[in-house]
Amino acid sequence: xxxxxxxxxxxxxxxxxxxxxxxxxxxxxxxxxxxxxxxxxxxxxxxxxxxxxxxxxxxxxxxxxxxxxxxxxxxxxxxxxxxxxxxxxxxxxxxxxxxxxxxxxxxxxxxxxxxxxxx
Numbered sequence: 001x002x003x004x005x006x007x008x009x010x011x012x013x014x015x016x017x018x019x020x021x022x023x024x025x026x027x028x029x030x031x032x033x034x035x036x037x038x039x040x041x042x043x044x045x046x047x048x049x050x051x052x053x054x055x056x057x058x059x060x061x062x063x064x065x066x067x068x069x070x071x072x073x074x075x076x077x078x079x080x081x082x083x084x085x086x087x088x089x090x091x092x093x094x095x096x097x098x099x100x101x102x103x104x105x106x107x108x109x110x111x112x113x114x115x116x117x118x119x
Contacts, residue, residue, distance in 0.1 A: 034062035 007025035009016040011032055019025040038058040042049055049057065061068055069075035 031059075031062045031065075034065060035059045038062060 005020070007019045007022050009019070009025050009029050009032070016032065017025075017028055019028065035055075035058040038061055039054050042054050042058065066075070066078075070077050
């Protein structure tokens with residue numbers, strides 16, 4: 001006989017979702033708590049939203065909380081976006097010596113031409 005553990009998130013007496021591990025269930029429950037808090041905040045604001053728009057917006061913002069925190073400047077972007085900007089600066093830095101060496105070569109060529117004309 002197989003034994004299987006399941007973790008069920010229950011909201012307002014209704015089974016919301018079932019998970020196979022506790023961590024995922026806790027994360028989902030936390031996301032729903034954030035969505036409830038956002039929904040309450042929206043309902044108390046001067047912005048008029050329909051109930052469905054309020055619910056959808058609250059859940060969307062709670063699901064994308066990391067992006068929201070970055071947009072609000074409450075959190076720094078993740079390392080992947082920081083690494084991307086570092087990679088771009090590396091490309092720019094690596095192009096500068098090439099341009100400098102080309103300039104030096106063309107300057108040397110011009111001096112050689114002047115010397116040969118002078119002779």
